[in-house]
Amino acid sequence: MEMEIVGYNSRIKITQVLPCVSDDVTGDTKIRRDKLLRTSWLYDPFGDNLTYGVEFNVNKGFSWEFFMYAKTAEKVEELGDALLMNLQEKYKGLDGKVSVYPLYSKYLEINRRLHEIIIPQHPPIRYQFLRKIINYYKTPQRKIDANIFILWKRDDLHIQPDPLSYMLRIFISLNPNQNCSINFGKQESSINAVLRYFISDMSIPPYIKAEIKSLSPINWIDLLTCNVFPKRSDYGLGPGQNFPREVMPKFIRSNEIDFDIPHEMPLLNPPILENRNSINLPISKNDPNFIYIGKKMKDGVLSTDLGLIEIDGLTTHLNIFGKTGTGKSTLIKMILNDLHNKRPDVGLLILNLAKPYLEDDYPMAHVYKFPSEKFRVPYIIPFDRAMISIKETSNVFAACLGLKHMGPGIFSETFQICYSKIKRFPKEVKAFFSCVDECMKAKAWEPEFKQHIRTAFKRRISEMFYRPDLEATLNLLEGESSDIPEWFIKWKEGETVLLDLTKCLEDEQHLIGMLILNMIEILISIDKEKTNKLKYLIAMDEAHRILGKSNDKHPESPEFIMKNRTNAHFSRNFNEWRAKGIGIITADQHPHLLLEVAIDSARNKILFQLGYPSNQIFTGNMREREMLLTLWERYALVITNAERYLMKTADDII
Numbered sequence: 001m002e003m004e005i006v007g008y009n010s011r012i013k014i015t016q017v018l019p020c021v022s023d024d025v026t027g028d029t030k031i032r033r034d035k036l037l038r039t040s041w042l043y044d045p046f047g048d049n050l051t052y053g054v055e056f057n058v059n060k061g062f063s064w065e066f067f068m069y070a071k072t073a074e075k076v077e078e079l080g081d082a083l084l085m086n087l088q089e090k091y092k093g094l095d096g097k098v099s100v101y102p103l104y105s106k107y108l109e110i111n112r113r114l115h116e117i118i119i120p121q122h123p124p125i126r127y128q129f130l131r132k133i134i135n136y137y138k139t140p141q142r143k144i145d146a147n148i149f150i151l152w153k154r155d156d157l158h159i160q161p162d163p164l165s166y167m168l169r170i171f172i173s174l175n176p177n178q179n180c181s182i183n184f185g186k187q188e189s190s191i192n193a194v195l196r197y198f199i200s201d202m203s204i205p206p207y208i209k210a211e212i213k214s215l216s217p218i219n220w221i222d223l224l225t226c227n228v229f230p231k232r233s234d235y236g237l238g239p240g241q242n243f244p245r246e247v248m249p250k251f252i253r254s255n256e257i258d259f260d261i262p263h264e265m266p267l268l269n270p271p272i273l274e275n276r277n278s279i280n281l282p283i284s285k286n287d288p289n290f291i292y293i294g295k296k297m298k299d300g301v302l303s304t305d306l307g308l309i310e311i312d313g314l315t316t317h318l319n320i321f322g323k324t325g326t327g328k329s330t331l332i333k334m335i336l337n338d339l340h341n342k343r344p345d346v347g348l349l350i351l352n353l354a355k356p357y358l359e360d361d362y363p364m365a366h367v368y369k370f371p372s373e374k375f376r377v378p379y380i381i382p383f384d385r386a387m388i389s390i391k392e393t394s395n396v397f398a399a400c401l402g403l404k405h406m407g408p409g410i411f412s413e414t415f416q417i418c419y420s421k422i423k424r425f426p427k428e429v430k431a432f433f434s435c436v437d438e439c440m441k442a443k444a445w446e447p448e449f450k451q452h453i454r455t456a457f458k459r460r461i462s463e464m465f466y467r468p469d470l471e472a473t474l475n476l477l478e479g480e481s482s483d484i485p486e487w488f489i490k491w492k493e494g495e496t497v498l499l500d501l502t503k504c505l506e507d508e509q510h511l512i513g514m515l516i517l518n519m520i521e522i523l524i525s526i527d528k529e530k531t532n533k534l535k536y537l538i539a540m541d542e543a544h545r546i547l548g549k550s551n552d553k554h555p556e557s558p559e560f561i562m563k564n565r566t567n568a569h570f571s572r573n574f575n576e577w578r579a580k581g582i583g584i585i586t587a588d589q590h591p592h593l594l595l596e597v598a599i600d601s602a603r604n605k606i607l608f609q610l611g612y613p614s615n616q617i618f619t620g621n622m623r624e625r626e627m628l629l630t631l632w633e634r635y636a637l638v639i640t641n642a643e644r645y646l647m648k649t650a651d652d653i654i
């Protein structure tokens with residue numbers, strides 16, 4: 001048998017919405033009434049006396065769908081799209097999905113019980129029917145699932161209809177939960193209890209009662225084809241003839257029932273940014289000067305406006321913060337790959353501190369892994385301005401060893417002694433530290449004090465440096481014209497280099513990381529042409545491993561001293577890197593555990609969901625702080641020099 005299509009349904013599934021804020025403090029009844037009329041979804045937006053329907057599904061979940069009927073698929077699609085646009089105009093933050101379904105006559109003849117809820121007209125106080133549905137959804141240990149259909153149509157029966165009057169019918173279908181076994185006798189009474197609940201508080205004493213009516217299964221067709229209201233044509237009425245009183249349906253006005261959007265609506269609440277500032281330049285995703293990061297949100301709804309980061313703006317550095325799994329690493333991957341395509345001359349340096357096989361995300365990268373023969377980070381860079389190198393390296397050693405007094409001084413002095421003798425530094429880091437001890441031994445210090453200092457230095461140095469893999473990495477290169485490692489030369493020439501430090505212990509990462517940043521400070525010179533162009537980019541995901549705050553808060557503790565020195569060291573450097581054309585991307589999950597320099601030095605921020613207290617760092621606005629706590633995955637607050645907006649990151653298609 002051929003299946004007959006009796007028409008089409010357009011369904012608009014509401015996926016997110018914001019509550020209508022109730023600001024009726026005036027108490028002025030006219031203002032209140034106007035507002036209710038404005039915010040009610042009991043309306044007829046197209047003004048052509050269509051029948052509109054909504055279906056609420058209360059089972060394990062909760063859903064809200066508008067539906068309309070027409071003979072052709074094209075017509076319902078048009079109606080659905082138009083209604084969604086109209087709803088979005090009416091309700092801030094509303095979004096939904098439109099689908100079109102054919103209605104097969106065969107499937108509509110299902111045997112499913114349907115009840116009608118009949119509510120009296122002109123209630124003395126507003127009906128709270130939507131709240132009832134929501135409260136029912138929130139009932140703990142609910143045993144019965146409910147499908148509630150509400151259909152309405154603007155009055156077109158009276159000769160002079162009241163434009164604010166609607167015919168309204170409410171249908172309900174109740175079925176026991178799948179996973180809940182109640183015996184048949186009990187089932188009936190459970191269903192009746194739910195029905196009774198739905199009409200509670202709706203009667204108008206003393207005479208008019210809200211009622212439940214049982215309907216035969218055939219009403220499903222009428223329901224889905226929106227054929228539930230009488231028409232003048234059913235009675236062959238001409239223009240001036242009155243509709244028969246005995247068949248006149250009941251009417252309701254929008255302000256008589258709570259069809260606006262309450263706070264407790266169990267749908268997604270989209271994030272909203274009040275202090276939004278967005279510039280939409282006519283720029284495409286493929287613009288060579290910008291990187292496309294995602295779609296902007298507008299009033300809680302994803303728009304088609306592009307979120308773009310200016311490539312040369314990256315010299316003012318970028319922070320990407322957010323909880324694990326929010327999309328940071330994926331975003332970095334997309335930024336770097338796009339940058340590599342658009343500006344192949346920019347040297348990319350990826351410090352991999354945490355994720356094994358990160359190189360799979362960067363096919364263009366030269367990969368250097370710790371420990372290996374190929375990967376070297378000389379403990380000092382001997383170059384033409386040796387004094388600068390000595391000063392910086394002494395600071396890094398003192399910082400990494402957590403040595404407070406004398407640390408930098410002793411190291412610097414030793415470097416100078418070594419260098420002035422043979423114009424070279426010892427090849428092995430161990431040999432250098434022997435010289436450090438010699439240097440201290442030769443001091444005219446008070447013997448007990450000297451012994452104490454030497455022991456302290458020795459202990460700290462042997463704890464930190466005397467590990468074969470680390471030593472091999474730090475020792476100076478032999479027999480080569482330059483002591484600058486291969487990876488650095490490649491990066492400086494504009495290639496992509498990935499340094500894999502995932503096999504390092506945490507203190508080794510800190511030391512190597514600092515030496516690398518130090519090398520960059522020494523070997524990359526100021527861009528004399530002052531082009532302000534991006535020439536180098538460093539990406540540091542899981543940055544706490546290099547730029548983390550001290551766990552030990554005692555100011556005399558080696559770790560505290562070490563982290564404090566690290567902060568001071570980079571505070572001096574990072575801001576000047578702009579003039580060198582160097583940009584830094586720092587990403588982490590707990591920005592409140594990062595050194596101030598990691599946060600203060602960046603002018604561009606992409607903030608995904610953050611936990612307390614990290615959410616407090618970037619905004620003083622309470623609502624924005626709250627919003628950051630609950631942002632959805634891949635949604636982020638973007639703050640740049642010029643803009644402030646919410647966005648969803650672009651789809652990662654690899």
Ligand SMILES: Nc1ncnc2c1ncn2[C@@H]1O[C@H](COP(=O)(O)OP(=O)(O)O)[C@@H](O)[C@H]1O
Pocket residue numbers: 322323324325326327328329330331634649650651652653
């Ligand atoms: N832009 C994106 N497109 C598609 N999937 C994504 C995107 N961003 C994140 N994801 C998904 O979320 C997961 C976690 O993302 P990831 O970038 O690793 O988060 P984080 O680095 O913040 O922990 C990814 O494995 C991926 O499945």
Ligand SMILES: [Mg+2]
Pocket residue numbers: 325328329330541
């Ligand atoms: Mg990550």
